[in-house]
Amino acid sequence: MYSKIIGIAFFSIILLVINPDSDSYAQESSESKLFDEANELFTNGQYGQAIMIYDRILEKFPNNSQTLKLKGIANSNLGNHQESLKQFFVVLQNNSDDVLALTGMGVGFGNLGEYHEAKYYFDTAIEKKPDSIVIKNYKEFVDKVISKYPYTPTEKPGNADIKPNIPDWIKSIARWWSENKVQDEEFVNALEFLIQNKIIQIELVYEDGSKRSEIPFWVKQNAGWWAEEKIEDSDFVAGIQYMMENQIIQIQISDSIKINQKDQEFLDFEKYLREITNNINDEKRYIEYPNPSADVIKKFLRDYNRWNFEEEVSKGGMNFPDPDYEVFDSEYHILYKVFVNEQPSGLPLDHVSTLEDSFEFWKNTNVTLNNRQANIEFEIIREKHEANVWVTWVVRDLGQGVLGHANFGKGIVEVTLGDYNCDGSFQLYDVSTVQKIMTHELGHSIGLPHVTDPDNIMYQSMSPKYAYCLIE
Numbered sequence: 254m255y256s257k258i259i260g261i262a263f264f265s266i267i268l269l270v271i272n273p274d275s276d277s278y279a280q281e282s283s284e285s286k287l288f289d290e291a292n293e294l295f296t297n298g299q300y301g302q303a304i305m306i307y308d309r310i311l312e313k314f315p316n317n318s319q320t321l322k323l324k325g326i327a328n329s330n331l332g333n334h335q336e337s338l339k340q341f342f343v344v345l346q347n348n349s350d351d352v353l354a355l356t357g358m359g360v361g362f363g364n365l366g367e368y369h370e371a372k373y374y375f376d377t378a379i380e381k382k383p384d385s386i387v388i389k390n391y392k393e394f395v396d397k398v399i400s401k402y403p404y405t406p407t408e409k410p411g412n413a414d415i416k417p418n419i420p421d422w423i424k425s426i427a428r429w430w431s432e433n434k435v436q437d438e439e440f441v442n443a444l445e446f447l448i449q450n451k452i453i454q455i456e457l458v459y460e461d462g463s464k465r466s467e468i469p470f471w472v473k474q475n476a477g478w479w480a481e482e483k484i485e486d487s488d489f490v491a492g493i494q495y496m497m498e499n500q501i502i503q504i505q506i507s508d509s510i511k512i513n514q515k516d517q518e519f520l521d522f523e524k525y526l527r528e529i530t531n532n533i534n535d536e537k538r539y540i541e542y543p544n545p546s547a548d549v550i551k552k553f554l555r556d557y558n559r560w561n562f563e564e565e566v567s568k569g570g571m572n573f574p575d576p577d578y579e580v581f582d583s584e585y586h587i588l589y590k591v592f593v594n595e596q597p598s599g600l601p602l603d604h605v606s607t608l609e610d611s612f613e614f615w616k617n618t619n620v621t622l623n624n625r626q627a628n629i630e631f632e633i634i635r636e637k638h639e640a641n642v643w644v645t646w647v648v649r650d651l652g653q654g655v656l657g658h659a660n661f662g663k664g665i666v667e668v669t670l671g672d673y674n675c676d677g678s679f680q681l682y683d684v685s686t687v688q689k690i691m692t693h694e695l696g697h698s699i700g701l702p703h704v705t706d707p708d709n710i711m712y713q714s715m716s717p718k719y720a721y722c723l724i725e
């Protein structure tokens with residue numbers, strides 16, 4: 254009988270954790286209703302239907318970052334990695350600091366097998382959020398896989414070092430301008446021509462219409478040197494960039510040009526994704542997915558009976574022997590023999606050593622049983638029938654709020670490895686979560702009840718953290 258079950262309940266934290274942006278559609282009740290509808294489908298793992306609704310929102314608000322990010326995650330969970338990457342790319346076009354989108358890009362490139370590009374995004378994301386366990390896990394993955402499977406990265410379109418063809422008349426104007434022979438306006442017109450025709454790449458600055466200040470001498474000198482080809486285009490561009498940022502010159506770039514530039518970047522990005530896919534197919538590159546959760550659950554469900562003791566327990570396996578104990582110096586010395594079930598294969602996090610840490614915890618904690626001080630020790634053994642405690646690993650279904658079960662005093666300890674409550678797909682917990690669950694359930698198995706202090710390991714509830722879920 255599986256009677257004296259003591260579980261830990263937790264509160265589901267699902268989508269509430271995404272920081273709400275100040276997005277325009279939030280005021281529009283019909284869009285925010287649609288958004289809620291889509292998110293409910295999303296959290297149930299019905300990604301296809303959720304995406305259809307996200308697309309309706311994006312028709313009206315194409316840059317809405319929250320919608321784009323959820324659509325990106327939904328596509329990623331469906332295995333549509335290119336589609337996923339495109340959503341995160343658009344988010345980053347509008348806000349290059351978005352950590353979720355940066356991490357999403359890393360995951361997407363990792364799923365495609367373009368690990369160096371994945372590494373770039375994970376490195377950038379961890380710089381912005383150094384405490385994130387999720388990004389750290391991904392970064393470790395990508396560092397490992399790069400050293401394990403060397404390959405040649407796919408070249409990015411537009412990155413080729415093409416010498417721009419600058420018309421002669423422009424260099425002439427630059428020279429005359431440097432010699433004060435033409436007005437600033439004429440020089441600015443020439444610059445506009447260069448920018449609009451993408452002959453030089455300048456980051457666009459938004460002008461606020463404040464007054465001009467003096468043109469520094471070095472900028473004019475640079476223009477002259479550039480006209481005489483004494484300095485590189487990049488030095489010349491740096492001078493122009495400086496003047497634009499400091500409102501010294503104002504170059505009118507029509508909004509359509511700005512939009513075109515983003516569109517062009519997006520087209521280049523799509524081309525890059527196609528080239529990656531072609532390369533990987535040609536090379537038959539080995540792909541190792543950055544998030545192992547999906548693999549673990551697949552294998553787990555296939556071998557379901559191996560991980561669950563239910564059947565054995567119902568066959569009368571509850572005759573667990575009592576642990577050996579001695580009393581000296583009026584203290585208990587109790588030795589628990591523990592049988593540990595094999596871990597699901599593909600599990601990247603070593604929870605057997607986590608278990609050792611839980612053993613250490615109880616060994617070093619003052620435990621009182623029957624009003625006596627008790628010293629608890631654990632020993633892992635291989636014979637099931639001699640064990641006082643069996644440890645087994647389980648996973649939970651969507652919405653199930655129990656993190657572990659344990660019999661009281663001896664018997665079975667069930668430790669949950671992950672659940673579906675983060676983003677509607679199975680997600681593994683991080684090591685610290687599994688260790689907390691394990692320590693708590695072992696506490697029950699040595700006879701400890703729940704306590705009211707929320708900081709105590711024997712408190713009845715906790716919020717699990719995930720190892721790879723993008724929604725933290």
Ligand SMILES: [Zn+2]
Nearest residue numbers: 259260261713
């Ligand atoms: Zn409990």
